[in-house]
Structure formats: C-alpha cells, structure tokens
Amino acid sequence: MSISTPNTTNTTNSTTGxxxxxxxxxxxxxxxxxxxxxLMTELQNQNPMDPNSSDPMTFVTELAQFTSVExxxxxxxxxxxxxxxxxxxxxxALIGDSVNYTDPTTGNTDTGTVQSVEITTSGPTxxxxxxxxxxxxxxxxxx
Numbered sequence: 001m002s003i004s005t006p007n008t009t010n011t012t013n014s015t016t017g018x019x020x021x022x023x024x025x026x027x028x029x030x031x032x033x034x035x036x037x038x039l040m041t042e043l044q045n046q047n048p049m050d051p052n053s054s055d056p057m058t059f060v061t062e063l064a065q066f067t068s069v070e071x072x073x074x075x076x077x078x079x080x081x082x083x084x085x086x087x088x089x090x091x092x093a094l095i096g097d098s099v100n101y102t103d104p105t106t107g108n109t110d111t112g113t114v115q116s117v118e119i120t121t122s123g124p125t126x127x128x129x130x131x132x133x134x135x136x137x138x139x140x141x142x143x
Contacts, residue, residue: 032069035069036066036069039062039065040066042062043062043063043066084123087123087124087136088117088119088123088124090136091117091124091125091126092117092124094114094126094136094142095114095115095116095117096113096114097113097114097143098111098112098113098142098143099111099114099128099139099141099142099143100139100140101126101128101134101138101139101140102138103131103134104131104133104134104135105131109140110128110129112128112131113128114126114127114128115127115128115129115130116132118132118133123135123136126139
C-alpha cells in the first residue's frame with residue numbers, strides 16, 4: 001500500500017489514554033483513525049493468495065503495519081494509565097504528612113499538613129490546612 005500525501009510539518013501528538021482511539025495528527029498529515037481505515041480497506045480488498053502487486057510481501061507488510069500501530073496505541077494507553085495511578089498513589093501517600101508547598105492563591109511558600117486528596121479529571125489535588133485544589137507538583141518538601 002502506498003500513501004501519497006503532501007509534505008507536512010505536523011508532529012505526532014502523545015496519546016492521553018482518556019478514551020478509546022486517538023485521532024492525533026501523524027507525520028503523514030492524516031489521523032491514526034484515517035490511517036487504520038485506509039489500511040483496513042486495503043487489507044479487505046486483497047487476496048493474500050494472489051497479490052496484485054509486483055511485491056508478494058505487500059500483504060504481510062501491511063498486516064505488520066496494522067499490528068504495529070495497534071501495539072503503539074495500546075502501549076501509550078497503558079503508560080498513561082500507569083502514570084495516573086502512580087500520581088494518585090503518590091498524592092495519597094502524603095496524607096497526614098507535613099509539607100512545604102507553593103500556595104496557589106498567594107504564590108508564597110507555605111507549610112501545612114495534607115488533610116485529604118481529591119481525584120479529579122486532571123489528576124489528584126491536595127487539601128492542606130483547609131485549602132483545597134493544591135497541585136501535588138507544588139510540594140517542595142515532605143517531613
């Protein structure tokens with residue numbers, strides 16, 4: 001299968017793993033979904049016992065490309081899930097600890113005890129001395 005596309009400067013966006021498939025731009029200027037649809041159409045219209053091209057390995061090559069894209073997508077989703085779990089576990093481990101952090105309202109360094117962790121769609125946030133919504137990345141010291 002050959003894909004003829006104009007030269008583009010798009011880069012591949014990272015997969016967030018938020019849901020199902022990722023429709024990020026590729027270096028070919030097409031989305032992952034578009035690539036998979038084209039590849040599936042090509043595979044469905046081929047007879048592996050009678051390839052129509054001069055290269056008898058075309059079918060095997062395209063099948064390997066499909067498998068590679070599928071595995072890269074799965075790896076990205078699993079990595080994202082793992083990172084989210086580690087971030088949550090790290091935040092929960094801070095409950096009851098005294099921490100130095102940057103106060104989000106004043107920008108000053110403050111000290112307090114982590115009282116709770118709230119899990120939001122953007123990740124965990126801490127409640128320190130009654131102030132909620134503190135990003136765990138603002139913690140500079142734990143004691």
